Amino acid sequence: MYTLLQLLLAHILADFFLQNKKMVNAKRGKGARRWAALAGHSLLHAITAYVLVGEWHSWQIPAVLFSTHFVIDSGKSRIGRDSLGIFLKDQCLHLMVVVGLWLWLMPGNLRESLSLVTDMLPSNCLPIVVAYALMLRPTAILLALILKRWQLGNMTAGSLPEAGKWIGYLERMMTLTFVLTGHIEGVGFLLAAKSVFRFGDLKEAKDIKTTEYVMIGTMWSFAIAIAAGLLVS
Numbered sequence: 405m406y407t408l409l410q411l412l413l414a415h416i417l418a419d420f421f422l423q424n425k426k427m428v429n430a431k432r433g434k435g436a437r438r439w440a441a442l443a444g445h446s447l448l449h450a451i452t453a454y455v456l457v458g459e460w461h462s463w464q465i466p467a468v469l470f471s472t473h474f475v476i477d478s479g480k481s482r483i484g485r486d487s488l489g490i491f492l493k494d495q496c497l498h499l500m501v502v503v504g505l506w507l508w509l510m511p512g513n514l515r516e517s518l519s520l521v522t523d524m525l526p527s528n529c530l531p532i533v534v535a536y537a538l539m540l541r542p543t544a545i546l547l548a549l550i551l552k553r554w555q556l557g558n559m560t561a562g563s564l565p566e567a568g569k570w571i572g573y574l575e576r577m578m579t580l581t582f583v584l585t586g587h588i589e590g591v592g593f594l595l596a597a598k599s600v601f602r603f604g605d606l607k608e609a610k611d612i613k614t615t616e617y618v619m620i621g622t623m624w625s626f627a628i629a630i631a632a633g634l635l636v637s
C-alpha cells in the first residue's frame with residue numbers, strides 16, 4: 405500500500421506542482437516543440453516516481469510511466485481545450501496506470517495485492533500528505549472546470565491578483581485540518597467567518613449571479629475538503 409501512495413504522490417507532484425503553464429502551452433503547440441514538451445513532462449513523471457519509490461532495481465517504474473504518460477498526454481494535447489470531462493478522463497487514465505503498475509510490482513497474486521488496500525496503518529502519514537497535496541492545485545483546477553459554465557467575465561475587477569486562488573487554498577487546508585483533528589465544528593466557524601468577510605462584496609453585487617457563483621465555489625470547496633478528510637481519518 406505504501407508503494408501505491410508513493411506513486412500517487414509522485415503523480416500529483418509532477419502533474420500539478422512541477423508542471424507550469426508554459427509546459428502546458430508547449431504541449432499544445434506544433435512540431436518539435438510539442439514533442440519535446442511531451443517528452444520532458446513524461447520524463448519528469450518517470451524520474452519523480454522513481455526517486456520517491458526508491459526501488460532502484462525496478463526499472464519498470466520509469467519505463468511504464470514515461471511511455472504511458474507520453475501517449476495519454478499526446479492524445480489530450482491534440483484536443484486543445486479544457487473541460488471537466490477531459491480533465492477527469494485524463495486523470496482516470498493516469499490513475500489506472502499507477503494502480504496497474506503497483507499491482508504488477510507487488511509480490512504475490514492479485515487477490516493478495518488488492519487486500520493490502522485495507523491494511524493502511526493509522527500511524528502512516530503518507531495518506532495525509534496526499535490529501536493535503538490534493539487540496540491545492542488539483543482541487544483548484546477541478547473547481548475551475550466545474551465553475552467554467554458560470555464564468556463571470558468582470559467579477560474579479562478591483563480584487564487582489566490571484567486572491568481567490570489563495571483563499572481557496574487556505575480554506576481547504578484549514579477544513580481538512582479541522583476534519584483530521586476531529587474538530588468538525590471549526591468548519592462551521594470557517595464558513596461563518598468567510599460569509600462575514602464576503603458580505604460586503606455580495607451585498608453590493610448588482611447581479612444575483614455573482615452571489616450564486618461564489619456560493620457554488622465555496623460549497624464545492626468545503627465538500628471536497630471534508631470528503632478528503634473523512635476518507636483519510
